[in-house]
Structures are given as structure tokens and as C-alpha cells.
Amino acid sequence: MDAYLDRAPCLYFCCDEDGLLLDVNDTLARKLQYEREALVGRKVDILFTLATRIFFQTHFFPLLRMQHHAEEIYITLKGTDGTELPVLVNVERQDDGGRIRYCYVGIALYHRKKFEDELIAAKKAAETALRENTELQRTQEELRTHAAQLDEQIGLVEMQNEELRQFNRVVTHDLQEPLRKLSVFLNMLRESAQGTLPVVDKLMRISGDLRTVVSGLQQYVWLTDARNHFVRVDLGKLLLVVQQELAPQYPDVRLSVTLEDLPVLQADWKQMHLLFSELLSNALRFRKDPQEARVHITVNTVTQNRYRNLKDRYQYMEFLKLRVHDEGVGFAPEYTDQAFALFKRLHPQSGRGVGLSLCRKVIENHQGSISIESAVNEGTTVTILLPIAVTSDTIIASPNPLPEKHHGTEA
Numbered sequence: 001m002d003a004y005l006d007r008a009p010c011l012y013f014c015c016d017e018d019g020l021l022l023d024v025n026d027t028l029a030r031k032l033q034y035e036r037e038a039l040v041g042r043k044v045d046i047l048f049t050l051a052t053r054i055f056f057q058t059h060f061f062p063l064l065r066m067q068h069h070a071e072e073i074y075i076t077l078k079g080t081d082g083t084e085l086p087v088l089v090n091v092e093r094q095d096d097g098g099r100i101r102y103c104y105v106g107i108a109l110y111h112r113k114k115f116e117d118e119l120i121a122a123k124k125a126a127e128t129a130l131r132e133n134t135e136l137q138r139t140q141e142e143l144r145t146h147a148a149q150l151d152e153q154i155g156l157v158e159m160q161n162e163e164l165r166q167f168n169r170v171v172t173h174d175l176q177e178p179l180r181k182l183s184v185f186l187n188m189l190r191e192s193a194q195g196t197l198p199v200v201d202k203l204m205r206i207s208g209d210l211r212t213v214v215s216g217l218q219q220y221v222w223l224t225d226a227r228n229h230f231v232r233v234d235l236g237k238l239l240l241v242v243q244q245e246l247a248p249q250y251p252d253v254r255l256s257v258t259l260e261d262l263p264v265l266q267a268d269w270k271q272m273h274l275l276f277s278e279l280l281s282n283a284l285r286f287r288k289d290p291q292e293a294r295v296h297i298t299v300n301t302v303t304q305n306r307y308r309n310l311k312d313r314y315q316y317m318e319f320l321k322l323r324v325h326d327e328g329v330g331f332a333p334e335y336t337d338q339a340f341a342l343f344k345r346l347h348p349q350s351g352r353g354v355g356l357s358l359c360r361k362v363i364e365n366h367q368g369s370i371s372i373e374s375a376v377n378e379g380t381t382v383t384i385l386l387p388i389a390v391t392s393d394t395i396i397a398s399p400n401p402l403p404e405k406h407h408g409t410e411a
Helices: 026-032 050-067 112-174 176-192 198-225 235-249 269-285 333-338 355-365
Strands: 011-016 021-024 069-078 084-096 099-108 230-234 254-259 264-268 292-305 316-326 369-374 380-387
Touching: 011 026, 026 069, 050 069, 050 084, 112 198, 176 198, 198 269, 198 355, 230 235, 230 269, 235 254, 235 269, 254 269, 264 269, 269 292, 269 316, 269 355, 333 369, 355 369, 355 380
Parallel strands: 254 292
Antiparallel strands: 011 021, 011 099, 069 084, 084 099, 230 264, 292 316, 316 380, 369 380
């Protein structure tokens, strides 16, 4: 072999038609860590990896037999230690006086695999970006469509809310004056008539019931529209205020309230006042003992997930748990799910079914929850959970009064 070819910066080897190596240059032997003499006379397969052997036998060698040459064929050679060397080869079939031989010249492509992987990765990234961009455009179009639909729905809801607000104003304000005049004229009719008039008495009761319903609706609308004004509320002092206010309404009934040390919490004073007024009023109205109504209030702190309606969302926080239990007549357990429904009456002798609805609205305004348990002749227990948020703000003793309340709005 020519000395220049032996030391040339390329890989050279040749073999006969049977695949026996006839010659290799020193560059090839050195790259694959072989002794040159150890390769000559051996099968060319010793230089190939398994994949190259298969390719050589099934595609490469048949191509050489037909075309007598091949260019830029990518194969992989294998060194003595098993390392692989990617090579790009050109091959030519030569006839040396009737003796056929195949001469290979190749260059090492150390970074080809890396470049191919990078190209494939770049192609995949481009395809992914194109697909994601298409999906993004489709999503944006869907969002625009949904935004238009949402805008229409918001407009419709606002219009309906305004109609409801107008209806509420009519029910809670405009009806008050006709009812007041009706009560005045009925009283005048009763005073001017000789003896009792059963019809007038019935009309007076019906008028009173209607005033109770309108008053309850007025308070319900107030709770729905009012913005919370949070201050530090001492529940123990608040209960004393409520007891003092209820005493003149039930002069012949003793209200016995057993309670633990109640905390100070951040709340709306007016709404908390309404809450405990309704609960203690119910205890007085639905008592078993004609002379006494007994109420037991317990308190403790619990930790619960603030998310009650979202799945797989968790944020644990402390809640104040209040249990208000009375020893009254109670009601059948099957009515538990309906207890907080507006105008749902649980007793024939009850009011208009507004009281517990007001309690639920107060607790919802404070991001809490309320539940009720009861059994006939075993009393009723109302359980309240309120988020704890105590600050150093001044405690408000008695803010502005609530909307006027007509008694008899209990559930």
C-alpha cells in the first residue's frame, strides 16, 4: 500500500467478493484499535456492528453487485473494545486482472448522531409548536365566542337582577303603607262596631301575618344587598343584649341560657344580632315548658377545609364551632333539609318560615356554614361554623339598628 494512503486522514479497506479483507490502512486500524496484520484475511464483518452487518448483507452488497459503486453510505464500524464509530463511505468495484475487489474509503462522523438527534428534536419541537399554536388559535376563538356569550348572559342577568330589585322594593317598601292603613281602618272598624266582629278579628290576624311576611322579606333583601361591616364582636355581651330585648316580649317566660365563655370574633354586629335574636326567639316560641325556655350554647375550635364545593382544593383554616341547643318541642327529622328554605313552616303554630332563612343568609355572608338537627319533643340543635379572624380593632357595643322587625318571623 502506498505510504500516503496508509497514513491518509481517511479510513481505507478493501475486500474480495467473498468478503475477505485484502488490505486496510493504518488510520483504520488505529481508529478501531486493531493490529493491521490481525485484520487482513478475515471477514469484513468483523469491522461492522450488528445493524451494519444486516444492512450490508440485505441492501449494500446487492447494490454494489448491480451498480459497481455506491456513494455517501452511512455505516457503523466497531472497535476491539466495542466502541462504535459512525462512518460515511464511498465504495467502488474494481477488476484487477480478473480478480474482483471492493475498495472502501470513509470519513469518521463523530457528531453525526448528535446532529441527527438535534435535528429530530428540532423537527418535533417545531411540529409541537405548530400544533400548539393551532390549538391556541382554536382556543382563543372559543374564548372569544364564550366571552361574547358570557357578555350577553351577564347583560341578561343584570336586567333580571334589576327587575328583582324593583320587585323587592315594591314588596318590602311599597306594601308597607297600604298594610299600615289597612290595620288602622280595621282598628277603627272594631272600635266603632257594637260588640265583637269575628270577621274583623280574622282580617286583623291576616293583616298581621302579611305584615310579618313583608317584614321578613325586607330583612332578607337587606341581608342580600348589605355590605358586611366587620368589627370585633363579643358574643357573650351580644347574647346579653338579645336576652334583654326579648324579655318584654315574653314577660311570663323565663329564658335560661347556659353558655361557655364565648370569644370575640370579627363579624358584622347587626347580622350577628339578628342571628341570635332569631335563634333565641325560636327557643322561646317552641318551648315545652310554658314558664321556661332552656338554651345551651357550647363553643370550640375546629380545623376544616375552607373549600366545600371544589374538588381537590384544600386550604385548612380554623373555624369557631357554636352549638345552640334548645329543649323545645323540636320537629320531625325528615324536615331537616327544608328547615332553611324561605317560607318553609315546620310547625302549624310557627310564623311565616323566614327566621332560619335569615340565619342561613347571615352565616353565608360570613363565609361560614350552618346546619340543624332536631327530633320531636327532644329539642333542636343548630350548629354554626364561622371563620376565626380576631384583630385589635375597637369592639362596637351597639351600632345602628336593623330594619324594623315584626315579631312572628320564626321558622
